[in-house]
Amino acid sequence: MWLFDRDLWLEVFATLGKNMFRTFLTMLGVIFAMVILMLLLGSSNGMSNGFDKVFAGTASNSLFIWSQKTSEPYKGFERGREINFRIEDATILKEQIPEIEVLAPRIELGSHRGKVAVYRKGRTSGSAVYGDYPEIDEITKKKLVEGRFLNKTDITDSKKVCVIGEETFKLLFDKNEKAVGEDIRINGVFFKVVGIYKPNNNINIDGENAVFIPFSTFQKAFGSGDRMGWMAISVNKDTPVPIVEEEIKKLLKNKYDISPTDERGIGSFDMSEIFNNISGFTMVLKGFSFFVGIFTLLAGVIAISNILLITVKERTKEIGVRRALGATPKIVKRQIVLEAIVLTAFAGLIGFAISVGVLTLLDYKFGSGEEFPFVDPMVSISQFLISFLLMVSLSVLIGLIPANRAIKIKPIEALREE
Amino acid sequence: MIEIKDLHKSYKMGSNSLHVLKGINFSVKEGELVAIMGSSGSGKSTLLNILGMLDELDKGSYELDNVPIKNLNETKAAQYRNKFLGFVFQSFNLINYKSAMENVALPLYYQKVGRKERQEKALKYLEQVGLKQWASHLPSELSGGQKQRVAIARALAAEPKVLLADEPTGALDSKTSYEVMDLIQKINDAGNTILIVTHEPDIATMCKRIVHLKDGVIIEDKNVEQVRAEKYV
Numbered sequence: 001m002w003l004f005d006r007d008l009w010l011e012v013f014a015t016l017g018k019n020m021f022r023t024f025l026t027m028l029g030v031i032f033a034m035v036i037l038m039l040l041l042g043s044s045n046g047m048s049n050g051f052d053k054v055f056a057g058t059a060s061n062s063l064f065i066w067s068q069k070t071s072e073p074y075k076g077f078e079r080g081r082e083i084n085f086r087i088e089d090a091t092i093l094k095e096q097i098p099e100i101e102v103l104a105p106r107i108e109l110g111s112h113r114g115k116v117a118v119y120r121k122g123r124t125s126g127s128a129v130y131g132d133y134p135e136i137d138e139i140t141k142k143k144l145v146e147g148r149f150l151n152k153t154d155i156t157d158s159k160k161v162c163v164i165g166e167e168t169f170k171l172l173f174d175k176n177e178k179a180v181g182e183d184i185r186i187n188g189v190f191f192k193v194v195g196i197y198k199p200n201n202n203i204n205i206d207g208e209n210a211v212f213i214p215f216s217t218f219q220k221a222f223g224s225g226d227r228m229g230w231m232a233i234s235v236n237k238d239t240p241v242p243i244v245e246e247e248i249k250k251l252l253k254n255k256y257d258i259s260p261t262d263e264r265g266i267g268s269f270d271m272s273e274i275f276n277n278i279s280g281f282t283m284v285l286k287g288f289s290f291f292v293g294i295f296t297l298l299a300g301v302i303a304i305s306n307i308l309l310i311t312v313k314e315r316t317k318e319i320g321v322r323r324a325l326g327a328t329p330k331i332v333k334r335q336i337v338l339e340a341i342v343l344t345a346f347a348g349l350i351g352f353a354i355s356v357g358v359l360t361l362l363d364y365k366f367g368s369g370e371e372f373p374f375v376d377p378m379v380s381i382s383q384f385l386i387s388f389l390l391m392v393s394l395s396v397l398i399g400l401i402p403a404n405r406a407i408k409i410k411p412i413e414a415l416r417e418e
Numbered sequence: 419m420i421e422i423k424d425l426h427k428s429y430k431m432g433s434n435s436l437h438v439l440k441g442i443n444f445s446v447k448e449g450e451l452v453a454i455m456g457s458s459g460s461g462k463s464t465l466l467n468i469l470g471m472l473d474e475l476d477k478g479s480y481e482l483d484n485v486p487i488k489n490l491n492e493t494k495a496a497q498y499r500n501k502f503l504g505f506v507f508q509s510f511n512l513i514n515y516k517s518a519m520e521n522v523a524l525p526l527y528y529q530k531v532g533r534k535e536r537q538e539k540a541l542k543y544l545e546q547v548g549l550k551q552w553a554s555h556l557p558s559e560l561s562g563g564q565k566q567r568v569a570i571a572r573a574l575a576a577e578p579k580v581l582l583a584d585e586p587t588g589a590l591d592s593k594t595s596y597e598v599m600d601l602i603q604k605i606n607d608a609g610n611t612i613l614i615v616t617h618e619p620d621i622a623t624m625c626k627r628i629v630h631l632k633d634g635v636i637i638e639d640k641n642v643e644q645v646r647a648e649k650y651v
Contacts, residue, residue, distance in 0.1 A: 007527055018515040321511045324472065326500020326528035326576070328493045407492070412472040415507065 012338045015315075026307040027347035030391070033300035034351025035358070037293025037387055038379050042359040044289045046377025048282040053375045059102075059139045059234040060275040063241050063268055065248060066230035067256075071264035075257045083256050083265055085228040092255075093231075097247050099239040104136040107218055107229040109186070118172065118211055119185040125171035127164075128210040129186055131218025139232045140206070147180040147195030154214040160221070162191040166198050167208035186211065189221045241272040294390065301394045304343050308336060308402035312409075319406055320414020329407040336406050340399025341392060348391050352384060419580060419611050420446040420469065425478035427464055438464045440634040442478070446580070446613065451606040451644070453622035454615045456631035463584065465631065466615045470503055470582050471495045483579050500528050504573030506583035510565040512557040518544060518568045519553040525576035543571040547601055563594035570601060574610075581605070581612040587621055593650075599624045600647035620645075 016023050067083040090105045108130055109116045115126035134150045142149055145166065154161055162184065164172075173179050183190045191213055199208045206212075218224060235244045249266050252258075258265035312319070319332060359377050366374045427439040438461045446452055456462040467473035468480065471487060480487045482502055490498065499505075504525075512521045522540035531539070544550050547567040549560075557565055566586060573581055586602070587595035599621060606612050606626075614625060622628050623645045630638035 007533060014515055317511065318513055321507075321513065322524070322528075323496060324470070324499060324505050324511075325525045325572070326496050328496040328528075330493065331528065410472075412467050415472070415511065 008335070008338065011335055012342055015335070016339060016342065022307065022311075023343065026304055027343055027350070029303040030297070030300035030344055030347035031351040031354065033293070033296040034348045034387070034391070035355045036296050037289075038352060038355030038384070039358060040289035040293050041286070041379045041383050041387075042355065042377045043362070043374075044282065044285045045379065045383075046359075046362070046374045047285060048279075049375040049377070051278050051282060055275060055278075056141075058141065058271065060272055061237055061239075061241055062139045062232065062234040062271045063245050063248075064230060064232050064271070065245075065252070066267045068264055068267045070258055070262055072259040072262040074259035074262065077257060083258065085231070085252070087226045087228050089228065089252065089255070090231060093233075093248060093251065096251060097244060099236045099244045099247075100233055101236055102135050102138050102232075102234040104133045104139060104232045105215060105228045105230075106133075106136065106232065107131040107215065107224055107227060109218070109222060116186060118168065120172040120182070123172050125168050125209065127168045127171075128207055129218075130206070130210060130212050131215040131222075131224070132212050133215050136232055139234050142197040143199075145196050145198045147193070149195055149197070150212060150214050155216045158216040158220055159214060160189065160191045160217055161194045161214065162186075163195040163197060163212040164193055165206075165208045165210045166196060168211060169196050171209070184211070186213075187222060191217075241270050245270055293387070297387070297391050298394060300347070301340075301344055301391065301398050304340055304347075304395065305398040305401050308340055308343075308399065309405060312336065312402045312406045315406075316409055316414045319409050320411045323409070323411035324415060332406050333400075333403040336403035337396060337399040340395045340402070344395035345388075345392055348388055352388070355379075419448045419450075419483060420444070420613075421479070421481040422469075423479045425465075425468065425480065426476045427461075427468060427473070428476060438634050439468075439475075442634075442636060444629065444636065444639075446611060448611050449606070449609050451603070451612045451626045452614065453625035453628045454613060454631060455617060455619075455622050455628055457617065459633075460631040461634040462615050462631045466582055466584055466613070469580075469613065470505060471499050496528075500525055500576060502579045504576060504578035504581045506566070506569050506573050506581065506586045508585035508588040510557070510562075510569045510589070512565055512568060512572075514557050517554050517556055518549060518560065518571075521557070521568055522572045522575050525572060529576060539575055540571075543575050544568070546574070546605075547571045561594075562590050563597055566590060566594075566598050567601060570598070570605070574605065579611065581610055583612065583614045585616055586614060587616065587618065592620075595621065596647045596650040600651050603644070603647055 067085050070077065070079055070081045070083065073079045087105060090103050094100055094103050108114070108128065110129070114128070116129045118125045118127045118129070132150060133155060134152060137149050142163070147163070149163055150161070153159065164179070164184070169179055172184060173182070179193045179196055182193050184193060185191075191211070213221075233244075233248070235241050245268055249268065250260070252266055253260055253262070256265070322332065356378075359379070362377050422442055422444040425439055425442040425444075426437075428435050428437040442465065454462045454465060464473065468475050471490060487498065513524070516524070519537065519540045522543055523536040526536040526539055541550060541553060544553050547570055549564060549567055549571070552560060552564065557568070560568065583602070587598055590598060602612060602614070603624060614621070616622055623642060624647050625642070626644050627641050628638070629636055
């Protein structure tokens with residue numbers, strides 16, 4: 001097997017080694033091409049990872065539904081009627097639409113996104129106050145800096161506990177004060193703080209200045225009865241969110257006598273849409289990087305072929321001597337092609353090593369950046385292998401050009417004295 | 419060993435055809451040392467190229483060791499060259515980035531001889547030409563005479579039927595030329611068949627037979643009293 005022929009490799013390395021400088025210059029093109037390809041791929045990977053981090057903690061296949069005012073008259077109702085969801089809607093939806101995995105009802109004190117005065121020892125914060133179920137944590141994850149989030153017992157016992165945002169904490173407490181275990185007052189009712197959360201520096205639906213209390217406690221404390229503000233819903237992974245969204249709306253419109261064509265009666269927000277847009281964007285980015293990189297690589301390999309073509313011309317005499325001494329065309333061809341492969345592979349590996357270094361440096365500098373979505377910029381093994389194999393097969397094809405030129409050299413022409 | 423009958427060769431130069439060899443009849447027996455002489459343009463190099471399978475004949479026949487040499491493809495020609503012929507060139511044509519030993523071992527490499535055996539044989543032939551201690555040197559570190567001796571060792575290494583030397587002393591001063599001729603004579607004494615192309619009469623007289631070429635035909639073919647080169651060394 002010629003692949004393990006030590007002498008063949010020695011021949012190849014001897015020829016490449018005799019003109020180190022030119023060999024190096026020849027490789028430079030491929031090294032750069034490989035660096036560009038790997039950096040592009042690595043950066044787009046980093047970008048994609050960065051977006052993943054931004055959305056970490058938010059279920060991608062989720063949607064939010066809330067009630068609004070109708071915009072069309074229907075079944076004798078006038079337009080502009082205010083719709084209010086009932087808590088039983090949650091049960092009905094869960095029963096009738098099996099694609100729903102998690103449904104977390106929520107109620108808000110005051111108007112939507114409105115501020116409510118929250119007191120503690122003479123301080124006031126204007127915060128949003130939500131009545132929530134612990135399940136909300138499965139749809140939009142809260143990063144807790146202290147204490148815990150709401151749990152099932154809080155609901156069943158209607159405990160007067162609350163989880164506050166960091167911003168709320170700053171407004172109500174001193175910097176080094178311990179908040180967990182302390183009481184705050186909302187609308188004359190006292191709630192004990194059990195946890196503080198930090199904004200996720202990602203998709204932030206609830207804001208940082210907010211107080212979460214158990215849904216059941218909210219009903220009792222503020223007399224909201226069976227009203228419900230909105231629902232956060234996560235959907236079975238295999239079902240597209242818009243389909244479920246339609247089903248839910250149809251069901252609710254029917255229940256609340258809203259015209260099927262009324263776009264305003266029920267508001268909704270499809271989270272998956274954002275995810276799809278972003279993953280589409282990163283896909284395009286990755287594809288583009290690969291495209292650009294591969295063509296750069298092709299240019300690099302063609303440069304190698306070009307140099308080998310010149311080398312073959314220079315080595316005319318040497319090749320002629322070899323032919324006179326019994327080298328068959330096949331041997332000559334194989335050697336030139338092998339030179340192309342070795343040059344390309346070696347340059348590719350150097351380029352790979354450089355780009356891994358650069359990517360590590362980039363990761364070190366920007367990788368943990370909170371403000372820029374750039375996490376863990378690195379190429380995957382398969383990306384590297386595909387590029388590398390593609391590059392080597394290109395070099396074989398392109399190495400055949402100088403190799404065929406070399407075997408066209410007739411020993412007699414090569415040996416003719418000048 | 420060599421049988422040539424009615425050999426013709428012409429080259430096309432644009433619309434003109436140059437008839438270089440016009441019917442050569444020529445045979446060489448085993449163990450002969452033949453000088454092919456002639457002025458430039460006489461066709462002696464063309465004859466050698468055809469003998470060396472570096473060029474093809476147009477008409478006639480050529481047998482080497484009873485093997486007809488005809489219509490060879492490049493691969494077959496390379497194999498025959500490797501098996502039957504050893505070449506010595508005027509400008510040595512050593513591969514400049516390979517040591518003396520590696521140069522000598524090269525034809526054996528193309529015969530697919532194992533690495534160890536190759537090195538042993540190369541050293542043996544380098545010893546025969548008196549350059550064993552120079553085995554690891556590059557051609558650039560050797561003198562002209564030494565280079566030619568390495569080239570002769572290389573030609574011998576494949577143990578060919580015939581040694582073809584094209585002006586082997588053309589690039590050497592007379593003293594070194596005689597040294598090289600002394601070596602060639604000794605190799606011939608050992609039974610090797612050797613053909614030398616030269617235009618120097620004193621070199622020719624050191625062979626056993628002189629063939630004169632002029633305008634593509636043999637005008638003289640005579641056996642001569644060999645002048646031993648060692649007298650001048």
